[in-house]
Structures are given as C-alpha cells and as structure tokens.
Amino acid sequence: MVTLKHIAEKAGFTVSVVSRALNPRPDRHARVAPDTKARIEEVARELGFRRNRGAEFLKRGKSPVIQIFLPGKAYSQTADLMFGMAEAAAKEDFPLSFSFGITENSYSHFLQSAIRNRSCGVLAVQPVMAPGFWSRFEPAIDSLKMLSLNARSASPGHVPVLSIGYQEAGSLAADHLVARGCARLAVIGRAPQRILGFQGSARLKATPVHCFQPSETTALASWIREAAKPVGIFALTDILALKVIRHVQRLGLRVPEDVRIVGHDDSEFAVHLDPALTTIRQPYREQGREAVRMIIRMMYGETVDSKIIQPALIVRESA
C-alpha cells in the first residue's frame, strides 16, 4: 500500500512533484528536472508503487473503469476477446466492467449506465442501430472516449474502429481452396463480410461460387453430388463445418479427396475432428488486448487510428 506520499518522503520532495514525475501524460506547463524525475522513478520502483487508479480518476471527475459491451451469445469468440482485454487491463491496473447484450435497447441502457458512472473509457461491439440513435445521447456522449469493435453501424463523430479481418478470412479460404484444385466453390452460413471476401477472391480466379443458408444442407448435398470434383466448401463456422463433413461422409464421399472444407473460428474441437479441420483463426484475443491498449491511450487524451487485425489460415487435413 505505497502511495505518492511515501515516495515523496523518501525522495525528499512534495507529493505534487512526485505526481508530475510519475504522471503518464505530464502537462507541458509542469515539468520536473530530469534528475528529480529519475530519482523519483527509482524510489517508486524500489517501493513497488502502483498508482491508485480510482483516486487518479476521482480527481478528474471520472472513473477509471473501462466499460465494455459485448454480444452475450457467440461463445468462444467473445471469451477470447474477454481474455485479451482482461490481460491488457490487468497489466495497467485498469478495472473492467462487462455488459452483455445484442439489442439496440440493451446497448442504449449500457451507454446510459456508462455515462452515469462517469466512465471515460468505453469499448463496444455495437449492435445494429437505427439512424438517429446517437442523438438521444447528445451531448453527454461526447464526454466518453469510445472505441468501436467490428463496427456495422455508423458511430458518432470520429469514433475509431478496431476490426477483425472478416473479408480477409473469406479471401484466405477462397485462395486456399482454389490452390488445392477446386474448380467449384460453395459457401454455407450467414456472414456478409466473409461471403464478400470469399466471392471477391473467387471471382479473381474465375471460379463460380454457390451460396447456401445454414438450413439448406440437402440443397448443398445435391450440389456436391453433381459438381466436378474436388469441390471446395467454406463453412462460416466450425459447427457448420462439422455438419457438412458428416453429410459428405454419409453421401459416401471423402474429405478432403472429393470435398475440401474450410471452417471458421478454430474452435477447440476442430483439431479433434476426423479429418482434422482446416479453419480460419481470428485473433480475438489479440484484438481484445489491442482494444484495451488503445482505449487507455484515448483516456489520456491521445487520438488513435482505426485499424484491422488480420486472421490466419490454419491448415489441417480437411482442405
């Protein structure tokens, strides 16, 4: 429980000097001598000082708590995101508060609560919102530092976006399947961006793409039977891939000889399937870490740029 006061006493300065020396964003009008700064930092290290974030932000009329809004459904992905966020936040002693929801309404509640709690850092996987949504929150919303994750709707003013490369995922899948000799491609599932990326890359290779809904497994089966082998399928989740593999094997066809399958998510079970699933791993954990790092910078007044984190293709046996 070492405070600025302890450091001040030991180093022979006042608390304000110590505060300035250790402040992550020193005011240009409040400098300390280099020697002083070095000395104070040394003492702080010796004593194992960790700044009390609550007190720091209390003084600023704010809360250090980073408020986070996530979809309460998609399991492993959300979990990964949370893991990453928790890691990065713990490192800097920033507390977290998670809320879950998928509707515009629950998001609205969340924002109100963030404003009431004087939180200045907000991380959100935003639901699809009606136009005019943001006007409800003016002008309080401007006091919030926000970072949007995988944005689908427009955000107010200049809210930066940290995205996962969904289009790129589709692209990777198509390129891989074509490279493995598939002249006929299909995609099953609902995920506009991934489909877009898949179609885009397939078009470049002049390869036709058929799209199927998750429920259209029989339609997919007959398409598979008729198409020239080998055929390539991009399943938009690993669960779908699991189902497709089962169907293909029931049809008496072989994976990957006749049908090559790429999944998406790199779920825990993917490696245990037979054949082991080739799939796309999204760096959710890294996205979580980066999101927290970015929002912390924003909480200290920096501006950050939007960016996209790229996925990786994990090649196993199914394609």
Place this chain on the structure above:
Amino acid sequence: MVTLKHIAEKAGFTVSVVSRALNPRPDRHARVAPDTKARIEEVARELGFRRNRGAEFLKRGKSPVIQIFLPGKAYSQTADLMFGMAEAAAKEDFPLSFSFGITENSYSHFLQSAIRNRSCGVLAVQPVMAPGFWSRFEPAIDSLKMLSLNARSASPGHVPVLSIGYQEAGSLAADHLVARGCARLAVIGRAPQRILGFQGSARLKATPVHCFQPSETTALASWIREAAKPVGIFALTDILALKVIRHVQRLGLRVPEDVRIVGHDDSEFAVHLDPALTTIRQPYREQGREAVRMIIRMMYGETVDSKIIQPALIVRESA
C-alpha cells in the same frame, strides 16, 4: 453524474445524512429517521443515483476492484465463469480485474498485486500450492476478503469455498447409465472427483467400473468389444466423448444401442454430434454470479458459508 450532494440538496439534508441513509451497511451508531431514509431513497431513485464505488472505497483505504484469478486454459468453462461474474458485478457497479495463471508462482504474483492494490475482494481458482505457501503473505493476507473456487489445496484461516459438484457429476452419469441397462461401466479421462463420484454410485448398484487414461483409446476399444452389451462410458470431457463415439462407430458398433456415452461440459458442439451427446452441464455461469454476490457481501463485512452448486444431466441421444 448525480452525487450524494445533489440528493442532499434536493432532499434538504446534509451529505452525511444521505450517506448514512443510502449506506449498504449502516452503522448501528449512525441511524437516520425512517421518514428521512424513505425520502432520501425516493430522491435517489428519481435522480437515478449510482454510488461511486471508487470514492466509497477510497475513503475506506481500499479499492472496490474485485481481483480474480483463473486458470488461463480451459476455455469454455472459464469463459462461462467470467460471464457470470461479469453479470453480477455489473449489476452492482463493482469493477473487475482478471488475472490468468496455473502455477503457484503466478498465483503468488497475483496475490501480491491484489495486496498492493488495496483490493479487498479476491476470487480465486487456486492452483495446487505447497504447504507453507500462505505464511509468505502474513499478515497482509488477512486484510483481504477471499473466496476460493473449487478448492484443492488448503486455504488460510477460514476462507470459504464455492464449489461445483464434480462428485455429483460422476454420480449422475453412473446412475443414468445403470438405469439405461448398462451392466458394464467405464470412465475415460483424468478428473479425480468425477471418477470418485462415478465409482461410488456404480458400487452402490454393484456394477464394475474400468478406468482409462485419455490416451488409452485402443485399450478402451478392445474392452468395449469384449464386454456384454450395452456398455456404458463416462467421458470426462465432451472432446473425449467425441473421440470415443468415432472409435465406436469405426468398430462397427452403434451408439447408443451397443455403447451408451455420457460426456461432461455440455460444450457448444455436443448437440450437433451424431448422435447428439448426452452430457453433464456444470453451472459455471451461475457459480460466477454467486461468487461475486458472495464476495461483495464479504467486502461489507458479512461472513458467508461454503457451498456447492449442483450440475445437471442433459439427456440427448447418446445415452
């Protein structure tokens, strides 16, 4: 951003009275008149007041942040736990800080950090610790309110434990398999408590149990071939169950007619297997919620009792 001050002004009292009226744990020496309390609570509700936890605990020389230590590995379960904790904490405006680790050493780091941060609430899935571990933290550890989750090692003094019913899980599996006519039972995987519960219940029904390591799939296969049908298998994770189903089907046997299989975890993919997996669902999410509720009570000085939360058998097609 409504504070005690706003309420005080509107209700016509001083801040101290408002504080006492709204305090979750009012001192017996600091009562307010029932009318006053009612009036103040009304105003607080009207204004949508939410207590600033940071300031509240700052005054007490503590931090409101609940520090949480979890194994960084087992995915879906840990995620569920986190979901539950996050839900309960958000409801009461308590911030969270998660740390991940599995070694004694990382746990030691975590505790030191919790002490340094003046956190009074600690939730931990404790690793296995050497005897004498706790003496390193005396007497600072006593200032921490701790709740242990699924404890395996002893904790200092009277640290309560909130457990998952692992033994009960084994019990449920054995009872179900016997009720479904299995006269021969096996268990595959590593999880002492679940195995104990399984064996215990099987013994009561005078049914023999064979134990297999996760790697001993061939040994399991030959055991299956020779045993009188139907045979019952308890797979200690759903992933193992997936593998066993595959092996059984390759042997030309049918699930569940010849071999009945019960998994554990109720993973996302369990329902999509063929046949759909009968499995045991552990209430991790509820455990997370309850853990946070308990630790909050402890942070306010209440004492809580250890307890066990019971799992449920989800009957599908495989047994």
Place this chain on the structure above:
DNA sequence: TTGAAAGCGCTAACAT
C-alpha cells in the same frame, strides 16, 4: 437524529 469537518490518494490551478 442530524450537522460539521476531516481525510482517503491523487491531480491541477496557482504561487513562488
């Protein structure tokens, strides 16, 4: 039963 006042750890004017 209520009010006045001090102070938790920290930051940010303002003064020196």
Place this chain on the structure above:
DNA sequence: ATGTTAGCGCTTTCAA
C-alpha cells in the same frame, strides 16, 4: 522547477 492549496465523492469521527 518546486511548493501550496483546493477539491474529486464518499465515509466517519466528533459535536450538537
């Protein structure tokens, strides 16, 4: 470049 001071929102003596 450093010191002094006030105050963030809240709890908690101490007095009335």
